[in-house]
Amino acid sequence: MTQDPNQPPQPQRDAEQGRWVLPSQPQSQYLGPGATERPGCPLIWRAFELKPHREDGFKLSNDPLFVEKVHDVVGLYVHPPEAAVVLCVDEKSQVQALSRSQPAFPMMPGMPERRTHDYVRHGTTSLFAALNTADGTVIPSLHRRHRAVEFRKFLAKIDAAVPEHLEVHLVCDN
Numbered sequence: 001m002t003q004d005p006n007q008p009p010q011p012q013r014d015a016e017q018g019r020w021v022l023p024s025q026p027q028s029q030y031l032g033p034g035a036t037e038r039p040g041c042p043l044i045w046r047a048f049e050l051k052p053h054r055e056d057g058f059k060l061s062n063d064p065l066f067v068e069k070v071h072d073v074v075g076l077y078v079h080p081p082e083a084a085v086v087l088c089v090d091e092k093s094q095v096q097a098l099s100r101s102q103p104a105f106p107m108m109p110g111m112p113e114r115r116t117h118d119y120v121r122h123g124t125t126s127l128f129a130a131l132n133t134a135d136g137t138v139i140p141s142l143h144r145r146h147r148a149v150e151f152r153k154f155l156a157k158i159d160a161a162v163p164e165h166l167e168v169h170l171v172c173d174n
Contacts, residue, residue, distance in 0.1 A: 073171055085134065087131065087133070087168065089158075089173075091126065092129075101116055125142050128150070128151065129141070
């Protein structure tokens with residue numbers, strides 16, 4: 001089998017060594033784009049359309065009612081009930097509160113803004129957020145600690161922000 005000189009060499013399975021190898025071919029015969037590349041892993045990745053930097057995985061729940069629950073949640077997003085608001089709620093704990101040690105130098109014609117690499121830590125904070133899936137508005141809440149007490153305060157803030165005539169449906173990630 002002859003190799004097209006405009007294509008990278010195709011890896012082959014070596015039965016003795018039990019691994020994929022590139023056929024011995026002078027680099028000068030490969031005339032395609034990237035001809036200066038050394039043969040190796042990138043060629044093998046391209047030949048087999050492997051993208052190890054991209055993860056494509058998902059672990060399904062073993063809950064017997066999982067499919068019904070997914071239908072309920074997706075149904076809320078796609079077809080929200082009348083006179084109701086659907087909020088997607090999430091939280092992020094241990095957010096670092098940082099500030100620069102010196103002020104940034106402002107942008108000037110032909111020069112980008114410049115700032116120092118060092119910063120001063122001011123502790124951590126916890127962020128709670130509720131995204132309204134209908135209009136994209138967010139109800140945020142920052143707290144010093146991350147406990148059930150703060151989550152209840154966040155729920156009270158949601159209750160105060162949503163008009164009383166609307167029913168509230170919260171979708172929480174766990």
